[in-house]
Amino acid sequence: MIRFIAKRLGSGLVVLFVVSAITFFLLYMSSGSIARNILGDQATAEQVALKEAELGLDQPLVARYFSWVLDALGGNLGASWFTSEPVANSLASRIPVTMTMVFAAMILIAICAALIGVTAAVKRGWVDRVVQVGAIIGDSVPGFVIGVILVTVLAIQLGLFPATSTISPESGPDAWVYSMSLPVIALLVNGVTGGAQQIRSAVIKQLERDYVRTLRSRGIGEREILFKHVLRSAAPAGLTVLSLQLIGMLGGVVIIEQIFALPGMGPLAVTATGQSDLPVVMGVVMYTVVVVIVVNLLVDILNGWLNPKVRVS
Amino acid sequence: MSDSVETAAVAATVPPGQSGTVVRSTVLRRLFKNPLGIVAMAILLVIALLAILAPVLAPFEENYSNIAKTLAAPDSVNILGTDSAGRDVWSRLLFGAQLTLLSALLCAGVAIAIGLPAGLIAGYYAGKFEAVSNWVVSILMSLPGLIVLLTIRAAFGPSVWISMIAFGILISPSYFRLTRTAVQSVRNELYVDAARVSGLSDWSIIARHIFSVVRAPIIIQTAAIAGVAIAIQSGLEFLGLGDPSKATWGVMLSEGFKNVYLTPTLLFWPAFAMALTIGALVLLGNAIRDALEDGEKIKHRRKHLSAATATNNRTTAAPAAGRPSRKSVAVGESGSGKSQTAFSILGLLPDNARIVAGSIQFDGNYTVAPGDERVNQGRLSKLRGKRISYIPQEPMSNLDPAFTIGYQLVTPMVRVLGISKDEARKRALKLLTDVGITNPERTFSAYPHEVSGGMAQRVLIAGAISCEPDLVIADEPTTALDVTVQADVLDLLRELQQRLNIGVILVTHNFGVVADLCDRVAVMQNGRLVEEGSVRDILRNPKEQYTRTLLASMLEGKTPMSMLVSSQKEPVA
Numbered sequence: 001m002i003r004f005i006a007k008r009l010g011s012g013l014v015v016l017f018v019v020s021a022i023t024f025f026l027l028y029m030s031s032g033s034i035a036r037n038i039l040g041d042q043a044t045a046e047q048v049a050l051k052e053a054e055l056g057l058d059q060p061l062v063a064r065y066f067s068w069v070l071d072a073l074g075g076n077l078g079a080s081w082f083t084s085e086p087v088a089n090s091l092a093s094r095i096p097v098t099m100t101m102v103f104a105a106m107i108l109i110a111i112c113a114a115l116i117g118v119t120a121a122v123k124r125g126w127v128d129r130v131v132q133v134g135a136i137i138g139d140s141v142p143g144f145v146i147g148v149i150l151v152t153v154l155a156i157q158l159g160l161f162p163a164t165s166t167i168s169p170e171s172g173p174d175a176w177v178y179s180m181s182l183p184v185i186a187l188l189v190n191g192v193t194g195g196a197q198q199i200r201s202a203v204i205k206q207l208e209r210d211y212v213r214t215l216r217s218r219g220i221g222e223r224e225i226l227f228k229h230v231l232r233s234a235a236p237a238g239l240t241v242l243s244l245q246l247i248g249m250l251g252g253v254v255i256i257e258q259i260f261a262l263p264g265m266g267p268l269a270v271t272a273t274g275q276s277d278l279p280v281v282m283g284v285v286m287y288t289v290v291v292v293i294v295v296n297l298l299v300d301i302l303n304g305w306l307n308p309k310v311r312v313s
Numbered sequence: 314m315s316d317s318v319e320t321a322a323v324a325a326t327v328p329p330g331q332s333g334t335v336v337r338s339t340v341l342r343r344l345f346k347n348p349l350g351i352v353a354m355a356i357l358l359v360i361a362l363l364a365i366l367a368p369v370l371a372p373f374e375e376n377y378s379n380i381a382k383t384l385a386a387p388d389s390v391n392i393l394g395t396d397s398a399g400r401d402v403w404s405r406l407l408f409g410a411q412l413t414l415l416s417a418l419l420c421a422g423v424a425i426a427i428g429l430p431a432g433l434i435a436g437y438y439a440g441k442f443e444a445v446s447n448w449v450v451s452i453l454m455s456l457p458g459l460i461v462l463l464t465i466r467a468a469f470g471p472s473v474w475i476s477m478i479a480f481g482i483l484i485s486p487s488y489f490r491l492t493r494t495a496v497q498s499v500r501n502e503l504y505v506d507a508a509r510v511s512g513l514s515d516w517s518i519i520a521r522h523i524f525s526v527v528r529a530p531i532i533i534q535t536a537a538i539a540g541v542a543i544a545i546q547s548g549l550e551f552l553g554l555g556d557p558s559k560a561t562w563g564v565m566l567s568e569g570f571k572n573v574y575l576t577p578t579l580l581f582w583p584a585f586a587m588a589l590t591i592g593a594l595v596l597l598g599n600a601i602r603d604a605l606e607d608g609e610k611i612k613h614r615r616k617h618l619s620a621a622t623a624t625n626n627r628t629t630a631a632p633a634a635g636r637p638s639r640k641s642v643a644v645g646e647s648g649s650g651k652s653q654t655a656f657s658i659l660g661l662l663p664d665n666a667r668i669v670a671g672s673i674q675f676d677g678n679y680t681v682a683p684g685d686e687r688v689n690q691g692r693l694s695k696l697r698g699k700r701i702s703y704i705p706q707e708p709m710s711n712l713d714p715a716f717t718i719g720y721q722l723v724t725p726m727v728r729v730l731g732i733s734k735d736e737a738r739k740r741a742l743k744l745l746t747d748v749g750i751t752n753p754e755r756t757f758s759a760y761p762h763e764v765s766g767g768m769a770q771r772v773l774i775a776g777a778i779s780c781e782p783d784l785v786i787a788d789e790p791t792t793a794l795d796v797t798v799q800a801d802v803l804d805l806l807r808e809l810q811q812r813l814n815i816g817v818i819l820v821t822h823n824f825g826v827v828a829d830l831c832d833r834v835a836v837m838q839n840g841r842l843v844e845e846g847s848v849r850d851i852l853r854n855p856k857e858q859y860t861r862t863l864l865a866s867m868l869e870g871k872t873p874m875s876m877l878v879s880s881q882k883e884p885v886a
Contacts, residue, residue: 015451015452015455018452019452019456023464026464026465026468027464027467027468029468136592136595136596136599137592139537139540139591139592139595140540140588140591140592140595141587141588141591141592142544142545142547142548142587142591144547144548144551145547145566145584145587145588148566148570148580148584149584151573152573152577152580156573156574156577157577208663209710210705210707210710210711211710211711211712211713211714213656213661213703213705213711214703214705214711214712214773214776215713216659216661216697217659217661217697217698217701217702217703217777218697218698218702218703218725218729218776218777218779218780219694219697219698219699219725219728219729219780220698220724220725220728221694221728224728229713229715229716232715233713233714233715244454247454247455247456247457248457248458249457250457250459250460251457251458251459251460251545251548252459252548254459254460254463254552255459255548255551255552258551258552259570269460269463270463270552270553270554272467273463273464273466273467273554274553274554276467276468277467278467281463281464281467284460284463285460285464288456288457288460289455289456292455292456292457293455296455306715307714307715
C-alpha cells in the first residue's frame with residue numbers, strides 16, 4: 001500500500017511539474033508588452049526597459065522558468081506586479097475562504113447525491129423519475145446562473161438572505177452559516193443532480209451483477225447485500241464522479257465568489273486575469289493543480305482500500 | 314421424510330438478456346417518434362435560424378446605443394426593452410445566439426479534430442501512442458476548465474475564439490476515450506480480422522467498420538459538450554473577461570446582474586436563452602441515446618416462458634437415506650428458457666419479469682401460487698440458501714471481487730445456520746477440502762481474482778452445499794470451464810449428490826451430461842416444456858419431434874458429415 005501511495009504521489013509531482021511548465025511558457029510567451037501595460041502609455045522607452053529588467057523579463061524564458069521553480073520550491077511564488085503583495089501571502093489569506101465553501105458544498109453533495117442516487121436505484125418508481133428529470137434540469141442551467149437566480153429572487157426580491165456574504169467565520173457560526181447558505185447552495189445544485197444520476201447508474205449496474213444473484217441464492221438479506229457488497233463495489237465509480245465534480249467546482253467557485261462578493265480565490269483570479277498580473281495567475285493555477293493532485297491521491301487511496309485488485313497491481 | 318419438489322407450469326416475461334447490434338436506419342425514425350427529441354430538435358432549429366438571420370431580423374445593430382433610452386421597459390420599438398447603455402435587448406439576444414452557437418461549434422469541432430483521430434490511433438494500434446495519450450488525458454482531465462480559460466485569457470487577451478479553441482483541446486479527452494473504447498471493442502471482432510486478412514488497408518478498415526461504430530456516441534457527446542461550452546464561455550463573459558465589443562449571452566447576463574436592483578428582467582432573457590439552448594442539447598442527446606438503446610431492445614422480443622420446466626418434477630424420498638436424491642435435468646437449445654426457469658424456482662427473476670401463469674411448489678408448499686404475478690420473496694427468502702441453493706454458470710462473475718473467498722463462504726453459514734464465525738470457518742475449510750481444493754487455507758484467504766475459473770467453480774459448489782440444502786439448482790455449471798475441468802466438476806457434483814443425498818436440478822444443453830448424471834429429463838424449447846420423463850425413456854424413445862432433432866444434433870458417435878443429411882430429413886420444428 002505504501003508503494004502504491006508513493007507511486008501515485010510521484011506521478012502527481014510529475015503532473016505538477018508539467019502543468020507548471022506549460023502554464024509558465026503559455027503565460028510568458030507573449031509577454032512582450034507586459035512592462036508597457038504596467039507602466040501605461042506615458043512611460044518612456046528607458047522606463048520600460050528598466051521595468052523589464054526589474055521583472056526579469058529580459059532573461060531567456062527557460063532561465064526564468066527555472067528560477068521560478070527554485071523560488072517556488074522555497075515557498076516564494078513571486079509578487080503581484082500591481083500591488084507588490086507576495087503571491088503566497090494573497091493565496092494564504094484567500095484559500096481558507098474558498099476551500100471551506102468548496103468542502104462544505106462537497107460534503108453536502110456527497111451525502112445528498114449518495115442518498116438520492118442509491119434510493120433511486122433501489123426503489124426505482126417516482127424517485128427514479130424525479131432524479132432523471134432533475135439531472136436534465138441540472139445539466140441545462142449552469143451553476144453561476146443558479147447563483148444569479150438565487151441572489152435575485154431570495155436575497156434581493158424576497159430579502160431572505162444577505163446578497164453578499166462577506167462575513168468572516170469569527171462573527172459567530174450562525175451568522176456565517178446564514179451568509180454562506182446561498183453561495184454553497186449555488187455551488188452544490190448541479191453537483192447533487194448530476195452526482196445522484198451517476199451514482200444511481202453505478203448502483204444499478206452493480207445490482208445487475210451476477211454475484212448479487214448468487215448472494216441472494218445463498219440466503220443473504222437484501223439490506224446486507226446492498227450495504228456491504230453493492231455499495232462497496234459502486235463506491236469507486238461514485239468517488240470518481242465526486243472527484244470530477246470537485247475539480248469542476250474549483251472553477252465554478254470563482255464565479256460564485258464574484259456573484260456573492262466573497263474574498264476568496266475568485267476575485268483574486270479574476271482581477272489578476274483582467275490585468276494580466278502573471279505571477280498571481282501562475283500562483284492560482286499552481287494552487288488549483290495541487291488541490292486536484294491531493295484530491296486524486298485521496299481517491300486513489302480510497303479506491304485501493306475498497307478494491308483489492310487495484311491494490312495488487 | 315417425504316420431501317418433494319414439484320415444479321409446475323411457471324411462466325414469466327423475461328427482459329432482454331444479451332445486447333444485440335443496432336439497426337442504424339431505424340434510429341433516426343425512432344428519434345422522430347420521441348416527442349422530447351422532436352421538441353429539442355425544433356428548439357435548436359429555431360435558435361439556429363434566429364442566429365443565422367440575426368442581421369435581417371434584428372431591428373438594431375448589436376452595439377447601437379440610444380443614450381436617451383436606457384433601462385427602458387419593453388415597447389413597440391424595443392420589444393424586450395433596453396439595457397443600461399440603451400442597447401436593444403432583442404437585437405443583442407439574436408446576435409448573442411450567433412456568437413454562442415458558433416463558439417460552441419468551434420469548441421466541439423476542435424475537440425473532435427483532436428480526440429477522434431487520437432482515439433482511433435490509440436484504440437487501433439495501442440502501444441506507446443496509447444500510453445502517452447492516456448497520460449496526457451489524465452492531465453487534461455484534472456484541470457478545471459475555468460481556471461485554464463482564465464490562464465488563456467491572461468496570456469492571449471479576450472477572444473471568444475481563442476478561449477473556445479483552448480476549451481476544445483481541454484475537453485478533447487471525452488472524444489478520445491469514447492473513440493478508443495469503441496475501437497478497442499471492435500478491433501478484435503472477427504469481421505475486422507476478416508477485413509484485414511482480405512487485404513484491406515488499416516485506414517479503409519477504420520473508415521468502414523470502426524467509424525460507423527463511433528458515429529452515434531459522438532453525436533451524443535457533441536450535444537453534451539456544446540452545452541458545457543456555452544455554459545463555460547458565458548461564465549467567462551459573466552466575469553467581465555470576455556470581449557466587451559461583442560454581444561453575447563454571458564455579457565448580457567453580466568450587464569443584467571449589474572443592474573439587478575433596477576431592472577431584474579435584463580437577467581431573465583439571457584438566462585432563459587442559455588437554459589433553453591443547453592436544455593435542448595441535453596434532451597437531444599438523451600433522445601438519441603434512447604433511440605439507440607430502443608434499437609437494442611427491439612432485438613429481444615419479450616419472451617413468454619409458458620409451462621416451463623418439468624411439469625411434474627416430483628422427487629420422492631430416496632430409498633436409502635430417506636432424503637430426496639433425484640437428479641432432474643432441464644435440456645434445450647440456447648434461449649429456450651432453461652435458466653430463467655431455474656431462477657424462477659429460486660425467486661431470482663429480474664425485477665421487470667412478470668409471472669403470467671403457472672405455479673411452483675417446493676416440499677408441498679407453493680412458492681409461487683397460481684395467480685401470483687410476482688414471486689413471493691417472503692416465502693422464498695426463508696428457503697434460499699437453507700433449503701434450495703444455486704450453482705451458477707459463470708464462476709468468476711458470481712463471486713464478489715471485493716471480498717475474500719473465505720468471507721463469502723462463512724457469511725451465509727453464519728446468517729442461515731446461525732453458527733459462530735469460528736465454527737463456520739472450520740466448516741468452510743472442510744467444505745473446500747470436500748470439493749477437492751488441495752490447499753484450503755490458501756484459497757480461504759484468497760480474493761476471487763487470485764484463483765482459477767475451475768477453482769472458483771469448486772468454491773461456488775462448496776457455497777451451494779454449505780448450508781445443507783435439500784435441492785441444488787445448477788445452471789450449466791460446466792459451460793464456462795475448459796474441457797478437462799468440466800469432467801472433474803461433473804464428477805464432483807455426482808459424488809456430492811450421492812454422499813449428501815440432495816436433489817439436483819441441472820440445466821444443460823449437453824445430452825452427454827444428461828445421460829451421465831440424471832434420472833429425469835425435461836426438454837424445453839421457446840420457453841415451453843416439450844417433453845418430460847425418465848432419462849432412459851427420453852433418450853431411447855423420444856416422443857416429440859423436437860427432442861429427436863435435439864438428439865440428432867449431437868456430434869458424439871456420428872460419422873462425419875452425416876449430421877447435414879439427418880437435419881435435412883428432419884427439419885427443426
